[in-house]
Amino acid sequence: METWTLSLLLVSLHGAAAVIHSMKNFETASSGLPNFPEYVSVGMFDELQVDHYDSNTRRVEPKQDWMIRFTEEDPEYWKSQTEIYFSSQQVHKANIEVAKQRFNQTGGVHIFQRMVGCDWDDETNKVVRGFYQYGFDGEDFISFDMKTETWIAPKQQAVITKHKWDHDKAWIAQINHSLTQLCPEWLKKSVKYGSSSLMRTELPLVSLLQKSPSSPVCCHATGFYPDRASLFWRKDGEELHEDVDHGEILHNHDGTFQMSVDLNLSSVPAEDWRRYECVFQLSGVEKDSVTRLDEAVIRTNAEKPIDTTTTTTIIIIIAAVAVLVLAVVGFMAYRKRKGEKLKDFQV
Template sequence: METWTLSLLLLSLHGAAAVIHSLKYFDTASSGLPNFPEFVAVGLFDELQIVHYDSKTKRAEPKQDWMIRVREDDPENWKSLTELFLSNQQVSKVNIGEAKQHFNQSGGVHIYQRMGGCEWEDETNEVVRGFYQHGFDGEDFISFDMNTGTWIAPKQQAVSTKHKLDQNKALTAQINHYLTQICPEWLKNCVKYGSSSLMRTELPLVSLLQKSPSSPVCCHATGFYPDRASLFWRKDGEELHEDVDHGEILHNHDGTFQISVDLKLSSVPAEDWRRYECVFQLSGVEKNIVTRLDEAVIRTNAEKPNDMTTTTTTTTTIIIIIAAVVVLVLAVGGFMAYKKWKDKDPQKNVKTPLNPSPPPMSQSGSDSLTEGVNSSTRLM
């Protein structure tokens, strides 16, 4: 009996799903955009925005309640975090100028981006993946391969930069240390501080939408958390795989998520609609949200006159949500420039467990990188 009980226990432990957490920082420098900050930095923990900085406010702002507690626990380190973002901002302005020269470009709108971070599995306590990437004008420029310790140049203009960086062994060691040691430690602290937020569940508002009578019916679920969810159509209790179009899970501005799935009904008689239903499932919640296909509850562009006020309010709400998502995407939009590293040991620079900046790709203005990681930050 004891052996059987032990076997069941091991089986249940084996079946428990491990959780992979992520910590990412996106820096974006721009030129030629008068109504947009020249520099924006955003930190994401498990795809949830936790900190924001831009060149207009010049302050690191917590975006979650538990990040406010982090700031209150150590105000001096939070001040140094703002100073670090300011340093990145100053260096990014130089880098975007260098990038434009390298690509023989002047004037117009240009974007230089950087993304650095890591993924960590709580069950094995191992780093699953580390990433450190740079891009210019919406295209990948160069990235670091943690497995080989070398740089990858996806386009010809970055080949010379790759060769210089591959020769800088001190920089390689510094970035490896960040990806395998520093970033995971910051990530674990995020898990510690944000545990209450991670363990919450929020159910969505599910709606049926249709542009016109001949258009597919869209089942839209928004406002749920976490993102481990599924949305699908079924007929007579069986999940449908044909005549359906699944959308991706997207972020809302408030940290929740949304998803949609379309169902084509052009060949389905009206009397058969009652056989269809949309099903939303959320991890950790036993009861599903089931919405039966009913013409009476479908929101369309052709509302009745007495429903115009409701339609206008709904449309306005959707527009506000979309606009907020677009702003977040612009801020989070990719990867950026490099920052100047102080003449200190890399580990001594890490004063706060949530310090975001991965090490820069440090170069001098010359073709040689033998000066080491503390030389002026120049990409080109």
């Protein structure tokens, strides 16, 4: 059963220089996790989430406003995609059990995943890479090789699946069509609906943070878009490469990004701090965002002394709140006394 969701074949429009666009759909089935949905599917393009489905809500939800416009021509689109995901949920649930048998496992926590997608070059109109791969408990299980049109089995337990799928020529043709034809077609169509949103640039809030006076100073930038950005320290106008620690670009819940870079100042005299500055650069924005190192603007976790008057006031407030809570609890107790109321690889 082919469960590839075409709504996920979306384009990245970060600028004229960026011609490689990426789509990926991640499906995760789990067992032994009582507080986690047994199936979750997330659609991503260039690290931006575009839709979501899970076994608790049992419906596909768009995560970008332009995704709604993208599918206005087909009123039944989201309903049909929900049915596809529900079917995929059943298949992956069965696949977990098959994988557990292959690895001679019974209980415990297990994760089965599938990732489908492509990287596409809009200048050559060709697919650079196609993705169709499965994983079990955090390790590769089996993947499709577009060049040889065969399946690669890195685990002995997947060999039986490889033999079965290599002989399914109809399904191989379907996968090839999805990765080489449908992907670029839907990438082009999405330009019409998503360009205004995807071409935007959002500058971050930049802060200087420090856990303690002896800790490195962290320059933290959050809320920027797109993710093609850089953050670094420089001294006297020259970028620093020593005594710095670069963090990864991370996602924010609203679709923007965050990143940080630490600077070790343990051997730098206080009078030299003014020579340092943190620089943020965003693709498509000519002007850099520069934050000069200044002890006065550093946010820190170091405790500040509290005078006696402040301490006394806090104690009085806490005592008053405690009395109020006891009164409410007593009243509630009184009222209570008064009686007030996928393709399945199984062979």
